[in-house]
Amino acid sequence: MERERFGSRLGFILISAGCAIGLGNVWRFPYITGEYGGAAFLVMYLVFLVILGLPIMVMEFAVGRGSQRSIARAFNVLEPAGTHWHKYKWVGIVGCYLLMMFYTTVAGWMLAYVPKFASGQFVGADTAATSAAFDAMLASPVECVFWMALVCVVSILVCSLGVQKGVERITKVMMIALLAILGVLVIRSLTLPGAGEGVAFYLLPDFSKIFGSPDTFFEAAYAAMGQAFFTLSIGMGSMTIFGSYIDKHRSLMGEAATIGVLDTGVALATGLIIFPACFAFGVAPDSGPGLVFITLPSVFEQMWGGQVWGTLFFVFMSFAALSTVIAVFEGILRFSMDEWGWSRKRAVTVNLIAIPLLSLPCALGFNVLSDVVMPGVGDIQTVEDFLVSSNIMPLGSLVYVLFCVSKGGWGWKRFLAEANEGDGLKFPVWLRPWMRFGVPVLVIIILIMGWVPIVSSWL
Template sequence: MQREKFGSRLGFILISAGCAIGLGNVWRFPYITGQYGGAAFVLMYLVFLFILGLPIMVMEFAVGRGSQSSIARAFNRLEPPATHWHKYKWLGIGGCYLLMMFYTTVAGWMLAYVPKFASGTFAGADTAQTAEAFNNMLASPVELVFWMVVVCAVSILVCSLGVQKGVERITKVMMVALLAILGVLVVRSLTLPGAEAGAAFYLLPDFSKIFGSFDAFCEAAYAAMGQAFFTLSIGMGSMTIFGSYIGKDRSLLGEAATIGVLDTSVALATGLIIFPACFAFGVAPDSGPGLVFITLPSVFQQMWGGQLWGTLFFVFMSFAALSTVIAVFEGILRFAMDEWGWSRKKAVVVNLIAIPLLSLPCALGFNLLSGVVMPGVGDIQTIEDFLVSSNIMPLGSLVFVLFCTSRRGWGWKNFLAEANAGKGAKYPAWLYGWMHYGVPVLVAVILVMGWLPIIQSWF
């Protein structure tokens, strides 16, 4: 069977960007930027994105394109005889399933807020009332399960149509709509009375916020490193599949850089919606994860036409979430097709049943299963997020880095030949030392720092 391909380079870029552009950009990035002082944190984040995130993304693309396979067969085809790199595929696909087990529920929150805003549920609501509405939603197992199933059904239906007719065509439309809505909301937020203070907080660096003490610097650096690392969805094989769908006419560094710029631009632009609006209406910009579901709804209600702006904002958030879900679902389906020779139809049917069932614990973890907690971590959603973000993604990225730099793996020369095939920016050969020694150290820091507070809480 001939392998499916993207219909265009734009399709590859938008779909890969769609996988990267998710709730980490439009939910996590703004509130941690608020927590760590605004623009100074953004600059630190950009440094780590450049020296850590993008180089690993190129490696994942190269493994996919070089093998013409998802992680199901990628390492099998590229590894030297008698080595065992291919065993990582089970951790990688496990990470994709685990990610979907909580991401579909959170994506469902975004979808649920579109009709809530459009119908005027939050009309005249203050922060206490929006907090009550959010908590009521979490307390309803029927509502959470319903929206989670909608996310699963829509996303798998898109993937069932194939790479070009489904994933590429529909994701391109969603991404263009996402960028258009984002532009409209940025203009609206920046034209609010008093928005200048929020823009200054976000765009003018105040280094005293992160260099005030050694502890403050370490905390901010770890947050920036983690955000730069996780925002690109690297380490689980999600990007490997898209690498396998593209030709060799363009070098991979330039493609990864384009995706990274698009991904980062959306994250930065989301801040230009949130911070000017918060400052315009006297709301603290460091209000944590509740910023999107509790703080912003009350802010939108204070604007002229707030019902419209709030609805558009959650349509934008929904597109960002769905683009990631569709991309990861495609990787899951392709794994089954490559590993077991399933047809796309069989893979769709099996996963249309399996993923909603696997996602039930998270959806019920805010209500019926709220008593299930892990000491030092939290509820079911937080446990699943921790396992993916602080464990599988770093470990997976370490596997890709060592595989592409080690003589007992694919090797540096083979990786460079694949990454640099085609027109465009070339991956510098002199980066070998940094990638083979420096990057593993940073990844190890992410792993250790993720576990340290948890272990400390146990003693």
């Protein structure tokens, strides 16, 4: 069977960016930035993105393009005989399923808020009213399960159409629409009276906010490193599959840089919607995870035409979430196609049943199963998020890095040859010591720091 391909370079860039541009940018990034003091955290995040996130993304792309396989068979094709790198594929695919088990629920929340805003449910609502509306949605098992299931069905049906006709064609439209809506919302937010204070908070660094104490600095550094991983969707094989779908006309460093700029640009622009609006209406920018669902609806309702702006914002959020879900679903489908030789139709049928069922615990974790908690971590969604973001993503990134730099793996020379084939920006040869020693140390720190507060709470 001939391997499916992307129809264009633009398709590859927008789909890879769509996988990276998700809730990490438009939900997680703004509230973390607000919690850690705005611009000072932003600078730290950008540093880790460049020295940590992008090089690992190049390595994951290279493994995919070099093997022409998904994570299911990529290591088998490239690894030296007798080695066991390929066993990581089971961790990677578990990570993809775990991500979907909570991501589909949160994506469902985004989707649910589009008709809520469009129908005028939030007209005249203050923060207390928007908080009550959000709590009511979470408390309804029917509502949570319905929107989660809708996300699953829509995304898998897109993937059922194939790479070019489904994933590429539809994701390109969503991403272009996402960028257009984003531009409109940024302009609206920046033209609000008093928006300048929010822009200053967001873009003028005050390093005393993160260097105030060693504890504050390390917390901010850990959050910045974790965000660099989460936002690029690296370490679980999502980027391996897209690497396997592209040709060798362009170097991978240049492509990763383009995707990184798009991904970071959307994250930065989302902040330019949220922080000026918060300051313009006297709302705290460090409202935590509730920033999007509780704080912002009340902010939009204070604007002229708030019903329209709020609806547009959640359409944008829904596109960002769905682009990631579609991308990860494609990786899940391709895994079974590569590993067991399934047809796309069979893979779609099995996962159309499996993924909604696996997602039920999270959708019910805020109502029927709200008493199910892990000590030191939290509810079902928080546990699933922790397993993916703080464990599988960094662990997978470590595997990809060691595989590409060590003689017992694919090796530096083979990686470099694959990464630098084609026109465009080349992966620097002199980065080898950093990739061999510096990056693994940082990744191990991320893994350890993720467990420190949990273990401390158990003792």
